[in-house]
Amino acid sequence: MNVALVKNDSVPAASSVFSAAQGRLPGAGKVADIRREAFAAFERTGLPHRRIEEWKYTDLRALVREVLPLAGSPEAAALARAKTAIASVAIAGAAKLVLVDGVVAADLSDLSALPSGVTARALRDVLSDQTNDARGDLLLTKAADPMLSLNAALATDGVVVTVADGVQLSSPLQLIHVATASKAARYSRSHVRIGQGARATLVESCIAADGAGAYQANDVAVIWIGDGAALSHVRLMSDTADAVNIASELFTVGAKSKLSLFNMTSGGAVSRLQAFFTLAGEGSDLIVNGVNLLRDKQHGDMTLVVDHAVPGCTSRENFRAVLDDRAHSVFQGRIIVRPDAQQTDGKMMTRALLLSDEAEADAKPELEIFADDVSCGHGATAGALDDSLLFYLQARGLPEKQAQALLIQAFVGEAIEAIEDDALRERVIAAAQDWMEARA
Amino acid sequence: MALLEIKNLQVRVEEREILHGLTLTIDAGKVHAIMGPNGSGKSTLSHVIAGKPGYEVTGGEILFKGEDLLAMAPDERAAKGVFLAFQYPVEIPGVATMTFLRTALNAQRKARGEEEYSTPDFLKKVREISKQLSIPQDMLKRGVNVGFSGGEKKRNEVLQMALFQPSLCILDEMDSGLDIDALRIAADGVNALRSPERSMVVITHYQRLLNYIVPDVVHVMSKGRVVKSGGKELAHELEASGYAQFEDAA
Numbered sequence: 001m002n003v004a005l006v007k008n009d010s011v012p013a014a015s016s017v018f019s020a021a022q023g024r025l026p027g028a029g030k031v032a033d034i035r036r037e038a039f040a041a042f043e044r045t046g047l048p049h050r051r052i053e054e055w056k057y058t059d060l061r062a063l064v065r066e067v068l069p070l071a072g073s074p075e076a077a078a079l080a081r082a083k084t085a086i087a088s089v090a091i092a093g094a095a096k097l098v099l100v101d102g103v104v105a106a107d108l109s110d111l112s113a114l115p116s117g118v119t120a121r122a123l124r125d126v127l128s129d130q131t132n133d134a135r136g137d138l139l140l141t142k143a144a145d146p147m148l149s150l151n152a153a154l155a156t157d158g159v160v161v162t163v164a165d166g167v168q169l170s171s172p173l174q175l176i177h178v179a180t181a182s183k184a185a186r187y188s189r190s191h192v193r194i195g196q197g198a199r200a201t202l203v204e205s206c207i208a209a210d211g212a213g214a215y216q217a218n219d220v221a222v223i224w225i226g227d228g229a230a231l232s233h234v235r236l237m238s239d240t241a242d243a244v245n246i247a248s249e250l251f252t253v254g255a256k257s258k259l260s261l262f263n264m265t266s267g268g269a270v271s272r273l274q275a276f277f278t279l280a281g282e283g284s285d286l287i288v289n290g291v292n293l294l295r296d297k298q299h300g301d302m303t304l305v306v307d308h309a310v311p312g313c314t315s316r317e318n319f320r321a322v323l324d325d326r327a328h329s330v331f332q333g334r335i336i337v338r339p340d341a342q343q344t345d346g347k348m349m350t351r352a353l354l355l356s357d358e359a360e361a362d363a364k365p366e367l368e369i370f371a372d373d374v375s376c377g378h379g380a381t382a383g384a385l386d387d388s389l390l391f392y393l394q395a396r397g398l399p400e401k402q403a404q405a406l407l408i409q410a411f412v413g414e415a416i417e418a419i420e421d422d423a424l425r426e427r428v429i430a431a432a433q434d435w436m437e438a439r440a
Numbered sequence: 441m442a443l444l445e446i447k448n449l450q451v452r453v454e455e456r457e458i459l460h461g462l463t464l465t466i467d468a469g470k471v472h473a474i475m476g477p478n479g480s481g482k483s484t485l486s487h488v489i490a491g492k493p494g495y496e497v498t499g500g501e502i503l504f505k506g507e508d509l510l511a512m513a514p515d516e517r518a519a520k521g522v523f524l525a526f527q528y529p530v531e532i533p534g535v536a537t538m539t540f541l542r543t544a545l546n547a548q549r550k551a552r553g554e555e556e557y558s559t560p561d562f563l564k565k566v567r568e569i570s571k572q573l574s575i576p577q578d579m580l581k582r583g584v585n586v587g588f589s590g591g592e593k594k595r596n597e598v599l600q601m602a603l604f605q606p607s608l609c610i611l612d613e614m615d616s617g618l619d620i621d622a623l624r625i626a627a628d629g630v631n632a633l634r635s636p637e638r639s640m641v642v643i644t645h646y647q648r649l650l651n652y653i654v655p656d657v658v659h660v661m662s663k664g665r666v667v668k669s670g671g672k673e674l675a676h677e678l679e680a681s682g683y684a685q686f687e688d689a690a
């Protein structure tokens with residue numbers, strides 16, 4: 001009864017958002033049909049809530065309540081603000097793909113100045129291309145999830161990137177999501193294809209321009225990694241403290257490949273990265289590292305589903321949360337080992353550092369193992385900083401806050417050190433340091 | 441002249457009084473030994489001097505260079521020249537020894553209003569000291585004390601003493617867990633730091649350590665008090681007769 005009432009609150013608002021958005025959504029005919037079906041799928045649940053198992057700890061119906069209208073197409077003034085914001089995260093030498101409020105900003109991007117072997121198109125162009133019969137597939141995903149469905153219904157744009165077979169990129173590709181709007185939502189969907197034997201680094205940042213606030217972001221990335229390829233994917237979620245960011249990533253990994261994903265969330269009122277991995281080729285390695293740095297009443301969630309579909313792959317998940325004030329961190333990790341996937345080696349570890357008595361960390365590891373010759377495990381810890389370590393540092397002259405900062409840095413360092421690129425790792429360390437320096 | 445004056449110090453831990461009015465004066469430039477049986481309160485005293493939380497001082501005072509030491513945070517005490525070489529130095533995974541040394545040294549210098557060390561100067565200094573103490577460079581790249589042997593941990597404490605140049609060094613059971621060779625290296629390091637500008641308090645249960653670090657003054661602690669003070673011959677006396685006589689006196 002209660003549920004129905006709440007549901008009535010959110011769903012009608014969403015349907016009016018969907019109808020109002022029609023003129024903005026690229027793709028007619030088949031694409032429009034897919035959007036309608038996706039929206040109907042979303043409507044069956046509305047915003048996911050605690051009775052949906054996957055969303056048990058991140059109840060969007062309670063935390064977010066409403067689906068905001070689409071942000072308008074960014075205008076000149078918004079683009080100018082976005083440009084300023086980008087400067088703070090731009091990596092020298094990296095090709096930039098910039099989305100402003102969910103729409104590719106061609107003038108802020110290096111669409112045409114990509115390294116050789118790399119192509120990028122705007123999703124809206126691909127969706128509108130009537131000659132491309134497969135265009136509707138860009139809105140379909142194997143995983144079923146209300147927020148993925150909502151994204152399929154409302155995605156305004158995104159990038160479709162391919163790295164050709166055998167191409168070894170020496171500098172990163174950068175995907176930057178900039179919010180300029182307030183009290184509005186963005187939906188983007190990007191596709192990245194790393195060809196066989198190719199090697200690339202993809203850095204994805206979520207940032208806000210001055211004046212943006214209380215926005216909702218729902219960005220999806222569908223990433224395909226060919227046989228013998230390697231992708232290092234580094235994500236930084238640095239939204240405004242009043243924003244909602246629900247990001248979804250879906251990976252398919254070929255044989256003898258290596259995928260390393262790192263995500264750090266330090267912004268947002270409510271954030272979630274849900275990543276779905278299918279290890280589809282034998283002999284591949286998956287390494288996932290996540291860091292949540294949360295304070296005040298921030299809520300951050302990392303949800304990972306690793307599907308070992310074939311034999312002989314390894315997966316390592318390592319998550320660290322640092323929680324101050326009344327912050328709430330969630331880690332959910334599910335490892336599925338299919339009957340054929342013998343010699344699977346899958347491990348996950350989640351650790352939370354509680355800097356306040358009121359902070360909360362939830363961990364839900366799940367192993368679904370259908371093969372017998374496997375090595376899988378998980379571990380979880382939560383606790384405060386070790387007083388004896390703190391005292392040692394203070395006795396050597398470090399003021400309390402500095403001693404804490406050093407220990408926090410060491411704690412998250414265990415995840416950050418997985419980033420192989422030195423410059424990139426230093427950047428992430430600096431971002432973590434900024435967070436610590438902002439502690440009162 | 442007195443560097444450290446402890447007057448009638450009373451300390452409780454978890455509602456239980458451990459130090460019952462301890463009085464002790466440490467002279468500038470001198471090496472003092474504090475000997476006493478297990479449980480007499482030696483480590484408690486060293487922790488209270490360094491400012492470890494969890495100890496309640498219910499009476500008395502500690503003056504360091506004439507200032508009220510108990511009013512200072514542990515890091516202020518360090519910046520003013522108090523150094524405690526821990527009986528069991530902790531391991532700090534993820535904090536490289538070099539980073540730690542540099543952060544600590546510069547924090548102390550900053551607190552004193554001195555300029556921070558430049559990287560080359562710092563590296564040069566650490567290299568010099570670690571060479572004297574036979575500390576291999578790769579040890580400095582590891583996490584603080586992580587995977588160090590007992591002897592290496594103690595040498596790392598001595599390295600810090602040499603780097604920070606404190607005016608008061610308290611060595612709590614520096615010999616515990618060390619074989620003779622390790623003890624000799626650590627003791628040589630300590631002896632090299634003896635100077636008119638520095639006082640040392642060598643805390644030990646056994647006389648053995650005092651063969652390597654020869655004290656100017658020896659104090660005997662029993663049941664939370666200093667019960668006797670004398671010259672270095674007092675240590676030998678204790679070696680022969682044991683602590684029992686003082687248990688009665690206390």
Ligand SMILES: Nc1ncnc2c1ncn2[C@@H]1O[C@H](COP(=O)(O)OP(=O)(O)O)[C@@H](O)[C@H]1O
Pocket residue numbers: 453454458476477478479480481482483484485
């Ligand atoms: N944290 C503590 N809680 C309770 N009792 C303690 C604590 N630390 C020390 N004590 C007690 O205080 C007394 C003195 O201990 P300590 O200072 O370690 O002596 P010493 O170093 O001379 O062996 C002992 O009886 C010990 O059990």
Ligand SMILES: [Mg+2]
Pocket residue numbers: 482483484527613
């Ligand atoms: Mg002791």
